Amino acid sequence: MHTASINICERMGHSQELSEFKLGTMIGCHLCNKSIREISFLLNIPRSTVSGIIAKWKHWEQQQLSHEVSGVSAC
Numbered sequence: 001m002h003t004a005s006i007n008i009c010e011r012m013g014h015s016q017e018l019s020e021f022k023l024g025t026m027i028g029c030h031l032c033n034k035s036i037r038e039i040s041f042l043l044n045i046p047r048s049t050v051s052g053i054i055a056k057w058k059h060w061e062q063q064q065l066s067h068e069v070s071g072v073s074a075c
Contacts (some may be wrong), residue, residue: 023053030054039075 022043029039036054040047 018053026050027052027057030057
């Protein structure tokens with residue numbers, strides 16, 4: 001699972017200011033149904049940044065799922 005988070009971080013092109021921990025925490029909060037406003041407040045990150053990261057993560061996740069279904073290697 002740790003490898004997947006590294007790949008997400010590399011592919012999302014996040015700035016140096018966001019650590020892998022904050023990215024993972026952000027996605028974890030999203031998966032636990034926290035709102036963008038709540039995540040922004042908890043991590044002290046602008047709502048626009050939280051929204052953008054979650055959107056990129058959803059797009060990345062959809063690509064991974066479509067590759068798995070089609071049998072194409074995701075790597």
